Amino acid sequence: MAQPLEVVTESKSISSGVRDASAVAEGLGQVLADTYRLTFKTHAFHWNVEGPLFFSIHNLTEGQYEDMFAAADELAERMRALGQKAPMSMADIVSNSVIEDSDTAPSAGEMCDLLAEDHQRIAHRLHALIKIAGEQNDPVTEDLATARSAFHEKAAWMLRALTTG
Template sequence: MTQALNVISEPRDVASGVRKTDTIASGLADILADTYMLTYKTHAYHWNVEGPLFYSIHNLTEGQYEDMFAAADEVAERIRGVGQMAPMSMADIRNRSVVDDSPETLSAGDMCKALAADHERVAHRLHALIKISGEQNDPVTEDLATERSAFHEKAAWMLKALVAE
C-alpha cells in the first residue's frame, strides 16, 4: 500500500503530454486552498452581514460561495487528473492559501472590500498558473485556471461596485 502511494506522489508526466505534473499539481493545490478559504469566508460574511446593503450582499455572496464550492471539486479532480494527490488536511489548506481570516466584526462595506481584495489575490495566482500550465503543455489546466480567474475578477468587480463611493 505504501509503495502505491509513493508512486502516485512522485513527479511524472502524463500520457497526454503534460510535463512537470508536480508543479502543475502544486499550483492547483494552492488554488484549491484559496478556493476553500474564500468559500468559507464568503459564507461567513453571507451569514453575518447587516445594514442597508444586507439583501444585495447576502444574495451576491450566496451565488459566489456556491460557485466556489463547485469549483473546488473541479480543481481537486484536475489535480488527480495530472496524477497527483489533492490536499487532505485543513492545515495544508490554511498553509497554502493567500486568503486570511478576518476580524470577527466588520461593516458590510468592509466585508465587500475584504472579499474583493481576496478575489483579486486569487485571480493573480491563477494568472501565474495559466502561464505555468501553458509552458508545461497543459491546456486543460490552462483553461480551468482561465475560467476561474474570470470568475474571481468578476466577483471582485461586483463587490467593489456595491461599496463604490
C-alpha cells in the same frame, strides 16, 4: 492440477503530454486552498452581513460561495487527473493559501472590500498558474485557470460596485 493464472497489472497512468504534472498540481493546490478558504469566508460574511446592503450582499455572496464550492471539486479533480493527490487536511489548506480570516466582524462595506481583495489575490495566483500550465504543455489546466480567473475578476468588480458611490 491446473496452474494458477498469472495476473498482469497494467499501468493506469495517463500520459497526456503534460511535462511536469507535479508543478502544475502544486499551482492547482494553492488555488484550491485559496478557493476553499474564500468559500468559507464568503459564507461567514453571508451569514453575518447587516445593514442597508444586507439583501444585495447576502444574495451576491450566496451565488459566489456556491460557485467556489463547486470549483474546489473541479480543481481537486484536475489534480487527481494529473496523477497527484489533493489536500487531505485543513492544515494543508491553511498553509497553502494567501487568504486570511477576519478577526473582527467587519461592516457590510468592509466585507465587500475584503472579499474583493481576496478575489483579486486568487485571480493573480490563477494568472501565474496559467503561465505554468502553458510552460508545461497543459491546455486543460490553462482553460480551467482562465475560467476561474474570469470568475474571480468579475466577483471583485461586483463587490466593489456595491460600495462605490
